[in-house]
Amino acid sequence: MDKALLTYLYHKVIPIYRTFDQAHQIDHVEKVIHNALEIAKDYEVDMDMVYVIACYHDIGMQFGRTDHHLTGGLFLFNDTILQSYFNLEQLILMKEAVEDHRASNPEPPRSIYGKIIAEADRDIEPDIIIKRTSQFGFKHYPELSFEEHFERGYHHILEKYGPQGYLKLWLDTRINREGLKTIHELLKDKDLMRQKFLSLYREQKEKS
Secondary structure (H helix, E strand, O other): OOHHHHHHHHHHHHHHHHHOOHHHOHHHHHHHHHHHHHHHOOOOOOHHHHHHHHHHOOHHHHHOOOOHHHHHHHHHHOOHHHHOOOOHHHHHHHHHHHHHOOOOOOOOOOOHHHHHHHHHOOOOOHHHHHHHHHHHHHHHOOOOOHHHHHHHHHHHHHHHHOOOOOOOOOOOOHHHHHHHHHHHHHHOOHHHHHHHHHHHHHHHHHHO
């Protein structure tokens, strides 16, 4: 990747994530970049485009969570710096990939780029998912008791990652396939999940 573009991404784009909630900080976008580049090695794609899409995938959070996939795609497409490195066709592909990455999207992404980013963003690791779910709960529902906090988080994970969950895997990647299997097993052990939530709950209480 061009050094000037890489510098721009790391000094102007990625720092925006510092203003987001704890589940979407710089460590999250860096993990998605890493995941995306690893997944992309198995496909004939432009690695620079993959890198850029990963950098921008949640950038729309600055305008609100609800439509962040749409506002993020538009933000990428209108970025004049990117316009000097990529042609219109590439910009459209990248915009659509950001728009299509959301886990609740019932339709498959329109391109391999969208599928790569969607998979890279899954982070299907039980401890990460529980931590992000817990952080979201503390931020948006601080008044909840521990049991209320746990029940909200458990049902969210079940609804999203459970056997009948709405999350779909668009590519057959080993890491996500195995991660989802592990979560299905963990969902069967509610006491163990309660212990994991309790540890995070106490940690957050100490900080507040």
